Amino acid sequence: MKKILVTGALGQIGSELVVKLREIYGADHVVATDLRSSSHEITRSGPFEVLDVTNDKAMFEIAKRYEVDTIMHLAALLSATAEEKPLLAWNLNMGGLMNALEISRELGCQFFTPSSIGSFGPSTPKDNTPQDTIQRPNTMYGVNKVSGELLCDYYFYKYGLDTRGLRFPGLISYMTPPGGGTTDYAVEIYYAAVTTGRYTSYIAKNSNMDMMYMPDALNAIIDLMEADSYRLIHRNSFNVTAMSVDPEAIAAAIRKEIPGFILDYDVDPKRQAIADSWPHSMDATAARTEWGFHARYDLKAMTKDMLSHLSDRQM
Ligand code: NAD
Secondary structure, eight states, rough: OOEEEEESSSSSTHHHHHHHHHHOOOGGGGEEEEEOOOOOOGGGOOOEEEEOOOOHHHHHHHHHHTTSSSEEEEOOOOOHHHSSHHHHIIIIIIHHHHHHHHHHHHTTEEOOOEEGGGOOTTSOOOOOOOOOOOOOOOOHHHHHHHHHHHHHHHHHHEEEEEEEHHHHHHHOSSSSSSOOOOGGGGHHHHHHHTSSSSSSSSSSSOOOOEEEEEHHHHHHHHHHHHHHGOOSSSSTEEEOOOOOHHHHHHHHHHHHSSSEEEEEEOOOHHHHHHHHTTOSSOHHHHHHHOOOOOOOHHHHHHHHHHHHHHHHOHH
């Protein structure tokens, strides 16, 4: 049975991933950590430790004390925030990753960290973006993510460390708000639909980006980590996606459930510039063939589920 340490566990992905991992592997087998403490359920439903991932000694001490054999490294500064604070982004995104990789090497842990559609750039083919293609991002976040993919490959080739990773698209979820990414609009729009019935998008009409619903993202992490190692050719950077959508497409899906929903625009040039540098739709063939990736939620199914959960919460 795996014994897993999760960094950045109180974020959008971690707060749901820890719950699911504890269901599968047992509460005591999943050590949740984050820079901050909170009253979130995951701080009570199993081991929780405050951990700054830039502190290698503290990370090593916790990993050793709990005798973990797997590290899932999620702590990072996301795309929009990283563009505002590039130096902090470099130090956290690269420094934290290097610490997590080194500790995995010392303790012989299996390792997972997410990459992103942000690892692509303006010169990447935008439609059906191949698994192996040009990656010359022009954002600090993108630079961090490409470097991270390469670093994880390096630890596999150099040390035989079992590193694995996914290039996530924008992730949509109803439990924990997103943490400063370019695709946050695709979550905010659902919250606005059930509260005020209208949303002003900072991303322009016709800006198609890949998205995926959180349950599919969690399954993808678990399936990849459980996959037979010998099947994996693209260990650290699998394209995964469930849909390619723009604000109009999401609004149209919402109107099927909430007919009067109003969408208007006040485009933010900074976040729009990031969006313009990203793919419209990725090719996830490698993930499907190498470890059986499969997304269950399309836009219609995700919209129904999001609105039903958010409406329940309003009552
Ligand atoms: P998030 O911003 O919601 O959460 C990040 C967490 O890291 C926060 O709880 C924060 O407190 C914590 N953190 C920040 N600095 C820290 C530090 N120094 N030490 C320890 N913890 C620290 O992020 P998320 O959406 O959960 O993303 C997790 C990972 O997935 C990141 O690597 C991100 O780049 C990647 N990713 C996310 C998405 C998405 O749509 N959410 C898409 C692609 C890739």
